Structures are given as C-alpha cells and as structure tokens.
Amino acid sequence: MLKNKNILLGVTGGIAAYKSAALVSKLRKTGANVKVIMTSSACEFISPLTFQTLSNNIVHTEMFNQLYNMDVEHISLAKWADVFVIAPASANTIAKMANGIADNMLTTVFLASRSKVLVAPAMNTFMLNNEATIKNLKTLEDRGISILDTQSDVLACGDEGSGKMLEPEDILFEIESALTEKDLIGKKIVITSGPTVEKIDPVRYLSNYSSGKMGYSLAKEAVKRGANVTLISGPTSLDIPNVNKFIRIESTLDMFDAVESEFENADVLIKAAAPADYRPAKVSDEKIKKDAKEDLESIELVHNPDIAKYFGNIKQKQLIIGFAAESQNEIEYGKGKLKKKNLDMIVVNNIKQKGAGFKSDTNIASIIDRDGNVDSLSIMSKECLAEEILNRIVKLF
Numbered sequence: 001m002l003k004n005k006n007i008l009l010g011v012t013g014g015i016a017a018y019k020s021a022a023l024v025s026k027l028r029k030t031g032a033n034v035k036v037i038m039t040s041s042a043c044e045f046i047s048p049l050t051f052q053t054l055s056n057n058i059v060h061t062e063m064f065n066q067l068y069n070m071d072v073e074h075i076s077l078a079k080w081a082d083v084f085v086i087a088p089a090s091a092n093t094i095a096k097m098a099n100g101i102a103d104n105m106l107t108t109v110f111l112a113s114r115s116k117v118l119v120a121p122a123m124n125t126f127m128l129n130n131e132a133t134i135k136n137l138k139t140l141e142d143r144g145i146s147i148l149d150t151q152s153d154v155l156a157c158g159d160e161g162s163g164k165m166l167e168p169e170d171i172l173f174e175i176e177s178a179l180t181e182k183d184l185i186g187k188k189i190v191i192t193s194g195p196t197v198e199k200i201d202p203v204r205y206l207s208n209y210s211s212g213k214m215g216y217s218l219a220k221e222a223v224k225r226g227a228n229v230t231l232i233s234g235p236t237s238l239d240i241p242n243v244n245k246f247i248r249i250e251s252t253l254d255m256f257d258a259v260e261s262e263f264e265n266a267d268v269l270i271k272a273a274a275p276a277d278y279r280p281a282k283v284s285d286e287k288i289k290k291d292a293k294e295d296l297e298s299i300e301l302v303h304n305p306d307i308a309k310y311f312g313n314i315k316q317k318q319l320i321i322g323f324a325a326e327s328q329n330e331i332e333y334g335k336g337k338l339k340k341k342n343l344d345m346i347v348v349n350n351i352k353q354k355g356a357g358f359k360s361d362t363n364i365a366s367i368i369d370r371d372g373n374v375d376s377l378s379i380m381s382k383e384c385l386a387e388e389i390l391n392r393i394v395k396l397f
Contacts (some may be wrong), residue, residue, distance in 0.1 A: 001383065005179055008081035008115075010106045011051070013041025015156045016088035016122035016165035020047060023087060024054040025170040027175070030156030035077065036060065037106045039093065063105050074105060078112040083178050086110070087123030087148075088165045091133050097145075098136035114220065116178045117128050117336060120148045120171055125161030146175055173220065173242070182226035183394050188268045189227045191219050192307070193274035194234035196252045199301060201284035209358035212236035215272035216321070217241050217386040225390060230266075232258045234273060252276050252304040263311055263318065268393060270321045271308045274358075279304050312342035319396055321389065322346040325358070334368050344370050347389060355379045367392060 007027050011020045020036075027034050036051040037060045048059040060077065074183040074376055078084075086093065086106070093106065097119075110117070119140060127133060128150065141147050148171065151164040166174075193215020193374050198206040219231040220241045230245040232255060240246050247258045252275040263269060273356035278301040308322045322343040324334045327350065349365045351357040354363035356379070365375040369392070377388060 001030050001387070002027065002176060002179065005032045006080050007032045007034045007175065008077060008084045008088040008109070009034060009036045009051075010084065010089075010093075010110070011036060011038045011042040011046075012086065012088055012090040012093040012106065012124045013039055013045060014088040014090050014165075017042050017045040019165055019168050019274070020087055021050050021054060023085075023171055024051060026168050026172050026278075028054065030172075030176075033057075035080070037077070037103055037109060039106050041090070041092075051300075059150060060105050063108065074108045075112050077109050078114060081113070081115045083116045083118065083175055084110065085120065085171065087118075087120035087171055089119045091121075091127045091130075091136075094119065094121065094133065094136050094140070097140040101122045107124070113138050116146070117144075117176055118146045118148060118171075118178060120165050121150055121163070122165035123163050124155060124157055125163045128163040138387075146174070146178065157159075163271045170242075173224075177224040180224040181327075184222060184390070185226035187267045187397070188230070188265055189222050189231065189268045189270065190230045190259065190262045191215050191270045192232045193219070194236040194273055194274045196234045196255055196273070197250050198252065198276045198279040199283045201286065201288045202279050202288050206276055206279070207235075208276065210274035211359045212235070212238050212362065213359075213361065214382050214385070215270070216241055217382040218389065221383065221386040221390055225387055230262050232262070232273070234275075237274055237371060247340045252279065252307070256305050256310070258305050259307055259311060267316055267397075268319045268321065269311060269315075270389075272323050274323075274325065275304060275307060277304055278302065287352045306341070306342065309341040315342070319344045319393065321393065324348040325351045327352050330368060331374055334366070334377060335372055338368055338370065338372075345389075345392060347385075348359055 011017050024034050032200045035057045049058045096107045097110050102111045137147050150162050152162045153164045154160050155232045175258040193205045194212030195210040216238050219229050222229045229243040231243045249255045249258050281300040281302045312320050320343050324335050324337050330348040330350045334346050337347045346368050347365050349356045353364050355362045362379050365383050368374050
C-alpha cells in the first residue's frame with residue numbers, strides 16, 4: 001500500500017484545511033512518511049503545530065525561513081516526494097500553478113516537482129464554475145496533473161452546490177491509486193460480495209454473517225490497478241466503492257442473474273460473496289403467525305443454484321476465483337471445491353480462527369491454485385489480502 005512512501009501535502013487557505021489534518025492521520029496509519037507545506041492563508045485556518053504533531057515532521061510555511069539543513073529546501077522537498085497532493089487547493093493557488101507563478105513555498109515546490117501531483121479543489125460553487133477556474137484546471141489537467149472531483153453539498157458560505165473538498169478517505173484512495181501499478185488495465189473483473197437474503201415472509205428471512213468487507217476490498221484494489229470493475233453486492237452496511245458498475249441484489253437467484261448478465265464479457269469472476277445455499281420453497285405474502293397452521297416449526301427448503309460451479313462449467317476465457325469459509329479441514333475442502341467447480345484458484349479460511357471470521361477486518365487465508373499448490377498466509381487486513389489475491393490473478397494472465 002503506502003508503507004514507506006513519501007507523501008508531500010500542500011495545504012492552502014480554506015475551511016477544508018481541517019480535513020487535511022485527518023488525511024495526514026490516515027496516511028500515517030498506512031505507514032507513509034508525510035511532510036506538509038502550508039500557505040500563509042492556510043495558517044489562518046489551522047495551526048502548523050497540528051500538522052507537525054500528526055506528521056512528526058517540521059511544517060514548511062516560509063520560503064526564506066532559517067534552513068533546517070544545507071539542502072535547497074524547495075528542491076529537496078520536490079525530490080523527496082513520491083506524490084504531491086494539494087488539499088485543499090484554493091482558486092488562487094490553482095491559478096498560480098496553472099500560470100507558473102512561484103511566490104510561496106507551495107507553488108515553488110510545485111514548479112520544481114517531478115512526482116505525481118494530485119489537486120483536490122475546495123471553493124465556492126461559483127468560483128469553481130468561473131470561466132477562469134475552469135480554464136486553469138483544464139491547463140493543469142493537460143499537463144498531466146490529476147484533478148480530483150468535488151462534492152456537492154451545503155458549503156461553509158451557505159451556498160449549495162459543488163466545490164466541497166472530497167473526504168479524507170476518498171483522497172487517500174486517490175493517493176493509493178496514483179502509486180499503484182496499473183497491471184489490470186483492459187481487464188473486466190466481476191466481483192460478488194456480501195450475504196444474500198432469502199425471504200420467508202414480509203418480516204423474516206434466511207441469511208448469514210457475511211459483511212461484504214472482503215469483496216469490497218477486492219473491488220477497491222482492482223480499481224486502483226486499472227481494472228474495469230463490476231461489484232455485485234448483497235445487503236451490507238458498507239459505503240459503495242468507486243467502481244465502474246455497482247449492482248445491488250437481495251437473493252441468491254438475483255445474484256445468479258446479475259452474474260449471468262456480466263459474465264460473457266468478463267475476464268475474471270471473483271466469487272467473494274456468501275450466497276445462501278437454500279431458500280424457502282414457499283414465501284408467504286403475509287406474516288406467518290405463531291398459532292397459524294403453517295407455523296415456523298418447519299420450513300421446506302430447496303437448493304439455490306451453485307453460482308461458482310455453474311459458471312465454472314461454462315467458462316471459456318474467464319478466470320474464476322472462489323472462496324470457501326470452513327470450520328474444519330479447510331484445505332481438504334478447498335481442494336475439493338476447486339476441482340468440483342472447475343475454479344482457477346480458491347481462497348479458504350477457517351472461520352473459527354480468531355481474526356479470520358465473518359465481520360472481521362482481518363483474515364487468515366490459504367490460497368490454493370489450480371495445480372493444488374497451497375500458499376498459507378499469516379493474519380493480515382482484508383485490504384492486504386485483496387492485494388495478494390490480485391497479484392496472483394495477474395500471474396494467471
């Protein structure tokens with residue numbers, strides 16, 4: 001991810017500067033090194049001490065301050081950065097950057113920059129939509145600068161519209177994406193995620209504990225690597241990631257139909273969902289009462305289709321990656337499912353292991369390839385496991 005990467009953050013004047021402090025905190029938690037440059041206007045909104053404390057580095061505010069070392073400071077900062085992020089970027093600073101004006105530390109470092117540059121605008125809607133700002137942003141974009149979107153909301157000034165800076169987690173995603181090798185460009189990846197819900201009556205259903213976190217992590221990582229991603233998700237409480245296509249489903253039959261609609265043009269199908277194996281044979285239109293003749297003491301169930309097996313048997317050029325959550329003998333069962341469902345790879349885990357079960361932010365998995373080779377991984381975040389899985393998919397191509 002961002003461990004040991006050098007992130008240079010430029011902060012300009014605007015109320016959104018408080019979000020930049022949260023961004024520094026998130027970056028540090030990923031293991032990144034962070035240095036901050038602030039304009040004088042930014043210092044009116046938030047103290048340099050805040051950024052110094054969060055980044056554990058001196059904050060750069062003045063062009064002609066006493067040298068902290070014998071380097072030419074604005075050049076050494078430009079050389080140091082793996083990525084330079086300006087967030088928030090005011091209309092004034094954007095105009096200076098577009099026109100080569102270097103009258104403070106931030107714009108001088110920008111002019112000397114040789115790394116990837118991301119600009120996160122933050123300003124009033126009318127300022128953002130002003131012809132001059134539009135032209136300046138286009139100029140920067142034409143030079144290869146990444147211009148991030150803004151949000152539409154009620155702004156600090158009371159106006160409503162676009163111009164609100166992205167949230168720290170969204171900017172973090174863009175930074176990670178900028179520093180991720182694009183080894184999946186041109187590949188369409190379909191990912192299923194989360195549980196399915198099988199209705200019994202209007203108030204009851206059958207389901208499981210799947211949170212969808214693994215599938216969502218895979219979707220985010222695949223997008224970072226340049227893939228065209230379709231995410232098919234059962235009910236979850238997770239924020240919808242920035243994928244090319246998102247399909248919300250409810251039942252296993254819904255999931256089957258959604259996969260069928262996407263499968264023909266897919267290069268990879270990743271079955272990270274936990275669809276219900278059974279569904280009620282009959283669904284009551286009315287709530288079943290306790291004293292009703294057809295009470296809930298017994299429910300007739302029928303098999304749902306095995307989505308991975310069905311598409312494994314009809315695949316042509318596609319790679320199919322399966323998942324198996326077991327409570328015992330996971331390697332043995334995983335190898336059996338790999339063969340039975342004609343998969344190219346399967347990821348198995350034991351849900352009884354601490355840190356590997358449903359709803360956890362971590363996983364302890366073993367990856368089995370189509371030759372039966374087993375690679376047992378130590379406990380790691382689901383984001384890191386997603387990276388490991390996609391590394392192996394790249395090799396399969």
